[in-house]
Amino acid sequence: MKKKVLATVLASMMVFSLAACAPKAAAPAPAPTATEEKKDATTETPTEAPTVGVLIYKYDDTYISTVRNALETALNGKAEVIMQDGKGDQATQNDQLDVLIEKGVNVLCVNMVDAKAASGVVEKAKAAGIPTVFFNREPDAEVVKSYDKAVFIGTNAADAGKMQGDIIKDLFDKNPAYDINGDGKVQYVMFQGEPDNPEAIARTKYSVDQAVADGVQMDQVGETQVCNWDTEQAQKAMEAMLAANEGKIELVIANNDGMAIGCIAALTNIGYNVEGGDKFVPVVGVDATDAAKDAIAKGTMSATVLQDGEAMGNAIAQVALNAAAGADFLEGTSYEFDESGVAVRIPYAPYTGE
Numbered sequence: 001m002k003k004k005v006l007a008t009v010l011a012s013m014m015v016f017s018l019a020a021c022a023p024k025a026a027a028p029a030p031a032p033t034a035t036e037e038k039k040d041a042t043t044e045t046p047t048e049a050p051t052v053g054v055l056i057y058k059y060d061d062t063y064i065s066t067v068r069n070a071l072e073t074a075l076n077g078k079a080e081v082i083m084q085d086g087k088g089d090q091a092t093q094n095d096q097l098d099v100l101i102e103k104g105v106n107v108l109c110v111n112m113v114d115a116k117a118a119s120g121v122v123e124k125a126k127a128a129g130i131p132t133v134f135f136n137r138e139p140d141a142e143v144v145k146s147y148d149k150a151v152f153i154g155t156n157a158a159d160a161g162k163m164q165g166d167i168i169k170d171l172f173d174k175n176p177a178y179d180i181n182g183d184g185k186v187q188y189v190m191f192q193g194e195p196d197n198p199e200a201i202a203r204t205k206y207s208v209d210q211a212v213a214d215g216v217q218m219d220q221v222g223e224t225q226v227c228n229w230d231t232e233q234a235q236k237a238m239e240a241m242l243a244a245n246e247g248k249i250e251l252v253i254a255n256n257d258g259m260a261i262g263c264i265a266a267l268t269n270i271g272y273n274v275e276g277g278d279k280f281v282p283v284v285g286v287d288a289t290d291a292a293k294d295a296i297a298k299g300t301m302s303a304t305v306l307q308d309g310e311a312m313g314n315a316i317a318q319v320a321l322n323a324a325a326g327a328d329f330l331e332g333t334s335y336e337f338d339e340s341g342v343a344v345r346i347p348y349a350p351y352t353g354e
């Protein structure tokens, strides 16, 4: 349904050749002479790989580890990479930023520890004239817009919900028995992260909207359960839901895996979703946490939604190489800016353990 943004080899190669004429090559270029100004394109300039400075908010983060591994792989042979671990401390990251600027990197890729501190990064990068690719932890759009050489690469909250909707469609197509009462509709319960959190609201809304758009008839059981992303709160709420509606719930949708796991615990307590058991209510979450992956592997949970770290790393690499080469951020890539004009959104990916 959603077209996945794929890095093309062609784009990378193009970027690579552009990098060869980067105006900010690290090595000092000899002063131009009259002979060099002749229009002789046959003489190959020795390739100067750009230097990419990468600041990571902390290495000890499962998702971000995937991103940086993909980024390193994508830059391998195309750039020199200097990567730093901010260890979850903004002051540390600020120092690392100073060092990278001092080293004269050609482009900065910044995963902010504190997204609110991004204006300080922009200020320094701007003063040094270094293009900056923010990723994952999103600075205020105005901050990104304040520097014409800044861009943001992240995800889109609505996408996680839409992906859940597509998963629901697929689950019920493949498993007609999930429609316990056989009415052709999916009786579902919804577990929301927080009442006013835009991410939570978007996931709740778009999961159902997308399933409906895919042709699934959705029928909510009870009120939306707001459980603050929390496993225990979700378990208690699910226990209450089951006490009132056992046998009438055909699907659990949770804004995150933490709550999904709590719902599964409540189900397991009354004999549902037991490994190898025959009573089962599909549960769909978001995040692809280890607990969720484990539950999916055991068959006690149906699916989750994964932030596609590999796609993110590839996107950062392409955009950064363009920037280092003095080209437009998205030149020769398949990426597009969203309505802000400064952000690229990488789609989520379904995770069903298959």
Ligand code: CA
Binding pocket: 179, 180, 181, 182, 183, 184, 185, 186, 187, 250
């Ligand atoms: Ca039904």
